[in-house]
Amino acid sequence: MKASFRSIVVLFVLSFLVTAVFSISIKTFFAAESWTLNLSKGLLIPCFTWTVQIVLSAFLLSGAERLFYWMQLGVVCLIGSFALLPAAVYNFINLQPSPFVSIVSVLLCVFIMCVTLYFRLKPGFNLLWTLGWMATIFVNMSLYAYSISLIG
Numbered sequence: 001m002k003a004s005f006r007s008i009v010v011l012f013v014l015s016f017l018v019t020a021v022f023s024i025s026i027k028t029f030f031a032a033e034s035w036t037l038n039l040s041k042g043l044l045i046p047c048f049t050w051t052v053q054i055v056l057s058a059f060l061l062s063g064a065e066r067l068f069y070w071m072q073l074g075v076v077c078l079i080g081s082f083a084l085l086p087a088a089v090y091n092f093i094n095l096q097p098s099p100f101v102s103i104v105s106v107l108l109c110v111f112i113m114c115v116t117l118y119f120r121l122k123p124g125f126n127l128l129w130t131l132g133w134m135a136t137i138f139v140n141m142s143l144y145a146y147s148i149s150l151i152g
Contacts, residue, residue, distance in 0.1 A: 080116075
């Protein structure tokens with residue numbers, strides 16, 4: 001797929017839709033939480049990582065580099081979203097799924113995305129872009145953990 005604004009948007013929209021499946025599946029752990037709140041946290045908080053990275057790269061990278069980076073972020077985001085699907089299926093088919101499966105799935109997803117981003121950016125990109133992504137996703141995961149701690 002050639003790096004174009006259109007292909008980048010398609011990658012992120014697909015990622016958003018696939019991630020929505022996982023977000024819906026974890027509603028079972030938050031029965032008292034509204035669907036709106038559950039989906040907003042499940043979709044908007046993860047968007048934080050991607051938005052921060054896109055904004056930073058918009059200011060710090062040139063046109064061709066920026067498109068390349070955004071394309072890699074889109075690919076990595078889609079790969080990470082698909083990595084969440086086995087846990088979503090598990091959550092849907094079990095009457096009382098263990099939250100441990102979803103937690104491990106998210107951690108595995110982050111690991112897969114980090115390694116994938118590193119190797120996709122390796123030729124020609126400073127390691128700081130991958131490290132910056134890692135820092136941003138750490139903040140993202142901390143925000144999510146904080147948001148669910150407010151429920152209990």
